Amino acid sequence: MNGACPADARLRRSLAGVALLLAVLAAALGPPLRARDAAVAPIALAERIRAREAGLHIIDVRGDAFDAELTVPGAQPAEPDSPAQWPLDAPSLVVYGLDSPTSEAAWRAARAAGAVSVSWLQGGLAGWVLHVLEPALPPPQTAADSAANRRVAELSRYFGGRARLARPGEVIADSVRDAAAVVRNAGRRGCGPGFE
């Protein structure tokens, strides 16, 4: 080791310098923020809206498909292709589209445009319909399940929705194949026993 030629010593110093530079950049930039870590569940967002959380800004980036009749309460419409015009400096920004992919894409666009405190609504507007306005509650097995169901049903009523008990064998999915149909048929299903 001590008999190393000057070229070896220079190479070692160069490698150490590269390692140090990468380490400084790692400390400065921090770890990557994964999209799934920035997702907010519909029920969680509903609770934040009901609590009138200060600084919470919600934007609906469905663009031409925006329908003021069916939207997340308090959400403002925003042009999907103009993230620079979104309230990127809001203390807590939540973006959503029709479904998870469009909501996640909006989150990426907001991040790329400089937003720091931004999250996306899991399931998009379809997720809001399925989990807040028309939640299918699993049959309770324990007292804790019953309490959780009551909490969701009460939250659903607060936003004008109606919870129901899931049918036997019904799969309660986090995502849907046809989000547009879910949103289109919102409020028209009414099947299954209600949960009071």
Next chain:
Amino acid sequence: MNLANLGGGAGLALAFGIGIVFGWFLERGGMGDARKLAGQFYLTDFAVFKVMFAAILTAMLGLFWLSRLGWVDPASVFVPETFLLPQLAGGIVFGIGFVMAGLCPGTSCVAAATGRLDGLSAAGGMLGGVLLFGEFFPRLSGFHDSTARGVLTLPEITGSPIGVIIFLVTVAGIGGFAVAERIERVRGAP
């Protein structure tokens, strides 16, 4: 490519290939020589420290930046669980064996592959130890599973951001290299 999807035969073949390449690099780095490895304990040759810490820094920075670029999902990397007392005991046994033989498990295989008798002895002792441990495992299993702490990482333990930990480990490694070379110069390493 997801390696978890490889079948048993393909997985073993890949592991064999990686092992051959790993062993070749160890041998070319002089890690099959017990005298060189034992120099670590006599503060005359820090090649082991430098090789191991260089590997740690390379893997740490590589994994961080590959995940930062979105090419690797860090959640898919297996992190072994911590069992405090059993791992402390294992470390002591490992250290005693290392200083006695001048070889660790990997380097003993490298030394054995190049026909060194000390390597063959150390590898044979290691395999004998594995068999003994297996035979006595029912009696040792209580200790083996004791003081479980789950998966521990430095960012979790210290509450520091991972980028800061990476910076500190890198500085410690580079500083360690500089100190090791200075000691080698003073003590007249080969």
